Amino acid sequence: MKLIRTEDAVGSVLCHDITQIIPGVVKDAVFRKGHVVTEEDIPVLLSVGKEHLYVWEKEEGMLHENDAAEILRQVCQNEYMKASEAKEGKIELTAETDGLLKINRGKLNAVNGMGQMVLASRHGNFPVRKGDKIVGMRVVPLVIEEEKMNRVKEICGDEPIFKILPFKEMKAAIVTTGSEVYHGRITDKFTPVVESKLRECGVEVMGNIVCDDNSEMVTDAIRDWIGKGAQMVVCTGGMSVDPDDRTPLAIRNATDEVITYGAPVLPGAMFMLAYANDVPVMGLPGCVMYAKRTIFDLVLPRIVAGERLCAEDFSVLGEGGLCLNCEVCTFPNCGFGK
Numbered sequence: 001m002k003l004i005r006t007e008d009a010v011g012s013v014l015c016h017d018i019t020q021i022i023p024g025v026v027k028d029a030v031f032r033k034g035h036v037v038t039e040e041d042i043p044v045l046l047s048v049g050k051e052h053l054y055v056w057e058k059e060e061g062m063l064h065e066n067d068a069a070e071i072l073r074q075v076c077q078n079e080y081m082k083a084s085e086a087k088e089g090k091i092e093l094t095a096e097t098d099g100l101l102k103i104n105r106g107k108l109n110a111v112n113g114m115g116q117m118v119l120a121s122r123h124g125n126f127p128v129r130k131g132d133k134i135v136g137m138r139v140v141p142l143v144i145e146e147e148k149m150n151r152v153k154e155i156c157g158d159e160p161i162f163k164i165l166p167f168k169e170m171k172a173a174i175v176t177t178g179s180e181v182y183h184g185r186i187t188d189k190f191t192p193v194v195e196s197k198l199r200e201c202g203v204e205v206m207g208n209i210v211c212d213d214n215s216e217m218v219t220d221a222i223r224d225w226i227g228k229g230a231q232m233v234v235c236t237g238g239m240s241v242d243p244d245d246r247t248p249l250a251i252r253n254a255t256d257e258v259i260t261y262g263a264p265v266l267p268g269a270m271f272m273l274a275y276a277n278d279v280p281v282m283g284l285p286g287c288v289m290y291a292k293r294t295i296f297d298l299v300l301p302r303i304v305a306g307e308r309l310c311a312e313d314f315s316v317l318g319e320g321g322l323c324l325n326c327e328v329c330t331f332p333n334c335g336f337g338k
Contacts, residue, residue, distance in 0.1 A: 015056035065089030075156035100305035165305035173225035174208035177237040218250030264318035268295025
């Protein structure tokens with residue numbers, strides 16, 4: 001680049017966008033990179049405060065900000081994502097389907113740690129909807145060394161930093177436990193809440209069965225639903241450590257692998273996840289019935305996206321695992337689960 005007086009720029013090629021800002025009216029590029037300055041452009045350029053201009057002098061080994069942003073796009077974009085055009089050196093990716101956003105945090109931090117380049121995204125392991133912004137990217141200077149951008153490509157390799165796992169079509173069944181519900185002493189208010197959350201993630205609810213506080217009865221119900229084709233079983237009630245709460249035992253007996261009984265999340269500490277082969281079986285604590293958002297809201301989207309969770313997926317939830325029970329809930333646009 002070289003810096004010249006605007007009055008002397010006729011015939012020169014702009015090497016960056018020129019932005020015009022009129023508060024409440026417009027903020028956009030009045031001239032784009034590559035524009036050849038004419039005599040008529042001079043008053044306009046001066047009116048937006050450009051008494052001097054950077055014009056392009058092609059130099060070996062240097063890349064313009066738009067070209068560098070395109071390299072960042074290449075290492076970020078995966079399938080189910082749409083890229084915007086480069087504008088003022090910035091590109092944004094948006095989701096083209098509903099699903100779970102996954103981020104390679106190691107690569108993300110490595111690129112941002114290089115300096116002079118920016119990848120700013122939403123949190124991973126949370127659902128996105130079609131049209132949601134995923135990440136914005138740009139380099140800071142107007143031109144940057146090509147060698148640095150080649151280093152970015154080496155760091156990221158062939159696997160993009162961002163990935164969307166589309167939600168799968170799943171069938172779920174509910175096992176409601178508790179003698180008070182089984183004998184009709186109280187109305188079951190838990191099942192409708194669970195059904196609503198399942199449908200929120202596009203899950204088909206096959207139905208529910210009510211069981212007494214009998215671990216064998218609950219175990220049989222879980223196995224029966226799996227035999228009928230349930231791809232997920234959700235158990236409600238009886239999840240505390242009281243002697244007569246036997247749902248955890250029933251889940252253990254019906255499954256092959258217990259991932260966790262307990263999670264560093266409030267509300268939701270007494271949550272349980274196990275697998276019967278590949279079928280996830282969840283035990284939901286009572287808080288899911290009355291709290292707006294709980295551990296169930298953090299785990300369910302990942303299950304529906306087809307992830308098989310492990311113990312480490314839960315141990316890392318402590319930081320951000322405290323829901324503040326805000327009067328107006330803005331989840332997931334808050335710190336819960338992050």
